Amino acid sequence: MASVTQNFMKLFRSSGGGQRETAQPAQKLTRRSSGLGELSRLWDSETPLCVLDLGSTSPSNIRFFTERAHKIYSEDLLVASTEPHLSTKDEQGNVVLDSRKFLAENLQYPAAHFDVVLCWNLPDYLDESLVRPVMGRLWSVLKPGGMLLAFFHTKDAGPDSPCYRFHILDKDALEMQRIVLKREARRGPTGAVHTAIADGFRLQRVFNNRHIETLFRDFASIKFFLARDNVREVLVVR
Amino acid sequence: MSAPLSVDLAQIGKSVVIKGELSGSEDLYVDGQVEGSIALKGNSLTVGPHGQIKASVEAKGVIVQGKLEGNITASDRVELRRTAIVTGDVSTQRISIEEGAYLKGKVDIQGKAEKAAGK
Numbered sequence A: 001m002a003s004v005t006q007n008f009m010k011l012f013r014s015s016g017g018g019q020r021e022t023a024q025p026a027q028k029l030t031r032r033s034s035g036l037g038e039l040s041r042l043w044d045s046e047t048p049l050c051v052l053d054l055g056s057t058s059p060s061n062i063r064f065f066t067e068r069a070h071k072i073y074s075e076d077l078l079v080a081s082t083e084p085h086l087s088t089k090d091e092q093g094n095v096v097l098d099s100r101k102f103l104a105e106n107l108q109y110p111a112a113h114f115d116v117v118l119c120w121n122l123p124d125y126l127d128e129s130l131v132r133p134v135m136g137r138l139w140s141v142l143k144p145g146g147m148l149l150a151f152f153h154t155k156d157a158g159p160d161s162p163c164y165r166f167h168i169l170d171k172d173a174l175e176m177q178r179i180v181l182k183r184e185a186r187r188g189p190t191g192a193v194h195t196a197i198a199d200g201f202r203l204q205r206v207f208n209n210r211h212i213e214t215l216f217r218d219f220a221s222i223k224f225f226l227a228r229d230n231v232r233e234v235l236v237v238r
Numbered sequence B: 001m002s003a004p005l006s007v008d009l010a011q012i013g014k015s016v017v018i019k020g021e022l023s024g025s026e027d028l029y030v031d032g033q034v035e036g037s038i039a040l041k042g043n044s045l046t047v048g049p050h051g052q053i054k055a056s057v058e059a060k061g062v063i064v065q066g067k068l069e070g071n072i073t074a075s076d077r078v079e080l081r082r083t084a085i086v087t088g089d090v091s092t093q094r095i096s097i098e099e100g101a102y103l104k105g106k107v108d109i110q111g112k113a114e115k116a117a118g119k
Helices: A002-015 A034-042 A059-067 A099-105 A128-141 A209-215 B112-117
Strands: A028-032 A050-053 A071-074 A087-089 A095-097 A114-120 A142-153 A164-170 A173-178 A221-226 A231-237 B009-012 B017-023 B027-030 B033-047 B052-064 B067-069 B072-080 B085-087 B090-092 B094-097 B102-109
Touching: A034 A114, A034 A142, A034 A221, A034 A231, A050 A059, A059 A071, A059 A164, A059 B094, A059 B102, A095 A128, A099 A128, A114 A128, A114 A164, A128 A142, A128 A209, A209 A221, A209 A231, B090 B094, B094 B102
Parallel strands: A050 A071, A050 A114, A114 A142, B009 B027, B017 B033, B027 B033, B033 B052, B052 B067, B052 B072, B067 B085, B072 B090, B072 B094, B085 B102, B090 B102
Antiparallel strands: A028 A173, A071 B102, A087 A095, A142 A231, A164 A173, A221 A231
């Protein structure tokens, strides 16, 4: 899978045009989410749920879950992946991210701890060296029967598809807010081209359905939802 | 951004570094560095924009504008302002988080009954 995804990345780099020089305002869009709607039957549970939100810190999401007496954990893995000290070199001398160090500092939870993991669009924007290790860790921290929601771009999305943070508005409604990075330092250890563009995270790859199934092969079931905005929503059950 | 004014407000300025246990019975404003633990059971802690705390915090109310690494237990409320960077679990009755604040950790909202039961 790595070679296919790297080809996509090359395609993106060559066709992506110049880097944006000016930061755009963080525009907000709303969208319906079938995957979130499917998860919503869990929210009325009288037993408090443990929910892990892997997107940017979202006051809306924290409010949404705490109002329903659930416990929410917030961890922004994309920002965490830009820590400079994670940079290392592989056997060929290429700069990569040290996945062991990353996992030693992030996603440190007991096994089978979460009922729900909100992954959002993390796999599409996370550095290649971290995708599989992170998905492996997420499998282990999910309870058996626990669910993970992730969004994947289709190949029609284009290389400059902006990275969004997701705020839950209602049971199946999301507000999407474009992530605008504030500092050059957040470009990431492997350089601006590899991890981030001038003012936001860069789409790293496009998974096809088979890649997605492979990525979640350890999970018990997988369900796809096609959306109109060049995004596939994927709900997997451990 | 200026420090909140209060009659009983202790202040730790930007250049002050404290290591150890900090406790008291008045509100505290920290714009310097504190490492250890902070216990202000009936009072509030405000971490100013230059404040860097590496400590577990127990207070009635906690307002964060700077960096705080450690668990926060507040009997009343926690406010994370837009410049806040918090790494640790938050346990409180009420929380407000401004757009732009960063939180890595758990948010656990506890009702008064739960607090009383020590859950």
